[in-house]
Amino acid sequence: MKLLVLGSSAGGGFPQWNCNCANCSAVRSGSTRHRARTQSSVAVGGPADWLLVNASPDILAQIQHSPQLQPARGLRDSGIAGVLLVDAQIDHSTGLFMLRERGTPLPLWCTDPVAQDLSSGNPILNLLGHYCGVARHALPLDGTLIRPAVDLQTPDSDLRHLAIRALTLDSQPPPYSPRRGKPVAGDNIGLVFENTLTGRRIFYAPGLGEISPAVWEAMSTADVVMVDGTFWTDDEMIRMGLSTKTARDIGHLAQSGPEGMLSWLARLPKATRKLLIHINNTNPVLDSASPERAALDAAGVELAFDGLEIDL
Numbered sequence: 398m399k400l401l402v403l404g405s406s407a408g409g410g411f412p413q414w415n416c417n418c419a420n421c422s423a424v425r426s427g428s429t430r431h432r433a434r435t436q437s438s439v440a441v442g443g444p445a446d447w448l449l450v451n452a453s454p455d456i457l458a459q460i461q462h463s464p465q466l467q468p469a470r471g472l473r474d475s476g477i478a479g480v481l482l483v484d485a486q487i488d489h490s491t492g493l494f495m496l497r498e499r500g501t502p503l504p505l506w507c508t509d510p511v512a513q514d515l516s517s518g519n520p521i522l523n524l525l526g527h528y529c530g531v532a533r534h535a536l537p538l539d540g541t542l543i544r545p546a547v548d549l550q551t552p553d554s555d556l557r558h559l560a561i562r563a564l565t566l567d568s569q570p571p572p573y574s575p576r577r578g579k580p581v582a583g584d585n586i587g588l589v590f591e592n593t594l595t596g597r598r599i600f601y602a603p604g605l606g607e608i609s610p611a612v613w614e615a616m617s618t619a620d621v622v623m624v625d626g627t628f629w630t631d632d633e634m635i636r637m638g639l640s641t642k643t644a645r646d647i648g649h650l651a652q653s654g655p656e657g658m659l660s661w662l663a664r665l666p667k668a669t670r671k672l673l674i675h676i677n678n679t680n681p682v683l684d685s686a687s688p689e690r691a692a693l694d695a696a697g698v699e700l701a702f703d704g705l706e707i708d709l
């Protein structure tokens with residue numbers, strides 16, 4: 398089984414369409430120290446059937462760049478067997494619109510608060526009802542394992558061996574949500590993907606505001622952790638004059654600082670593979686010659702990139 402990184406950037410992508418910061422300018426002008434990235438999404442499974450985890454606005458380009466996702470078993474076909482969402486953010490849900498040409502309702506796993514936001518403030522699920530429709534599955538937060546293959550009927554697929562556990566995260570619902578600033582359990586989740594044949598586990602949380610004891614337990618018992626790489630410093634956007642909000646205000650834990658993401662990753666076992674994902678275009682680690690990237694290298698922390706495959 399594989400986890401395939403489809404998009405490793407935060408909302409806006411890299412370069413961001415309206416941004417001329419040092420990173421965006423450099424990647425736009427072809428710098429060899431920078432690598433373009435599409436917006437936040439991964440797929441789990443293989444070889445032909447995949448669970449899409451987050452549906453980014455860049456989904457069509459991501460599918461084009463990932464031949465694994467088009468097994469071509471019929472005149473109309475897709476390797477995307479279903480979708481699971483970690484939140485209702487624009488960068489994780491807009492791609493659902495692009496899957497509307499399906500012939501059958503799209504199997505979709507999301508929590509109740511996410512389904513609520515996607516049926517009210519941003520009513521994608523209602524609109525899809527006029528196209529393929531969605532077949533929604535509950536996403537329990539009580540530790541119950543999700544076995545997507547049971548519903549997807551994928552007899553020869555690696556998905557048969559995929560078990561998923563969802564964890565509530567301290568983060569933020571989207572800016573358009575009536576719960577912005579007052580998050581509830583289920584607005585944001587982290588996921589443990591487990592291969593039930595091998596026991597191998599990946600912890601995935603592209604938006605993570607705080608390391609709770611349950612999150613730490615999941616991180617400590619995973620073979621691979623792939624976590625929030627949005628910002629290097631908590632006040633990155635303020636310092637650059639791009640926002641008045643800190644990383645923490647919008648639900649992201651920055652990498653640097655005494656209780657920053659890197660300090661947590663440093664406490665994991667040496668054998669744990671550690672990666673950052675959902676990297677914002679302002680983050681200095683995007684420049685491979687920056688001191689911040691050198692600090693990542695020294696800490697044994699990798700930057701996920703579009704097209705990266707990880708064995709599960």
Ligand code: MLT
Nearest residue numbers: 407408486487488604647
């Ligand atoms: C986030 O990850 O905080 C959001 O995707 C931000 C956004 O919607 O631009």
Ligand code: MN
Nearest residue numbers: 407408486488
């Ligand atoms: Mn995001």
Ligand code: ZN
Nearest residue numbers: 416418421678
């Ligand atoms: Zn930029």
